[in-house]
Amino acid sequence: MEKGDAELNAAASKIHCENICKTFIQKNTQKVHVLEGIDLDVRENEFLVLLGPGQSGKSTLLRILAGLETPSSGSVLLNNETPQGPGPDRAMVFQTYSLFPWRTVRGNVEMGPKFKGMPKKERRELADHYIKLVGLDGFQDAFPHQLSGGMKQRVGIARAYVNIPEVLLLDEPFGQLDAQTRYLMEQEVVRIWEQDKRTVLFVTNNIDEAIYVGDRIVTLKGKLPGTMDAVYPVDLPRPREHADLKFLELRRRITDATELTL
Structure with a gap:
């Protein structure tokens, strides 16, 4: 770990992972070991990033935290309790947009509260609040095919937030976007998080x-x-500038440490 960064006590963590291992059995009965010995603690309202190349198991770890996969061994605690499968305390935003094409922006965002039986007026007000928070006010009645990629991902973020989860899990949410839109969405996801704090794994x-x-x-x-290779605290004020010397120094340290795998 970077070395000198003390791990949290499990009782003080929002999420505590201990010795998480995951093995998949393929159709030919061959075993594929995807994760090994993951020990991780995440603080309340922390924005924690899992950084690694493809085939490093980071998305599998996120799916385990979401309850979409079970670890082959090891344990996960959320608020000091073992979660049983997916739950409303966690929401996930995927790289693919996964919107209902026949529903409007508002219709997509309010699906969660609708399934929970929330009255129409209340769920519409809640949906509109988060649509505004993600910068889509005025697009409530637009359909997904009328939106850009960045706008579709904003809908996905609003749809996750509207369920009031304690933990937000984002799996390479901007991977399909062009460079300029990706940068704008990075700014937006930080702005949204600062206005409506959640524990985030990205x-x-x-x-x-x-x-x-x-x-x-x-x-x-x-x-x-x-x-897990290392843990790097990011001791930089927000908003951050890519040309800041401390930003560049941290980038160099991470790049040098991971140059064989990234």
């Missing part, structure tokens, strides 16, 4: 993005099974 393979959005960066090695 997966990326982009070092600049990790430094820009994160409170801490956890790097994973690039060979399977994925293992």
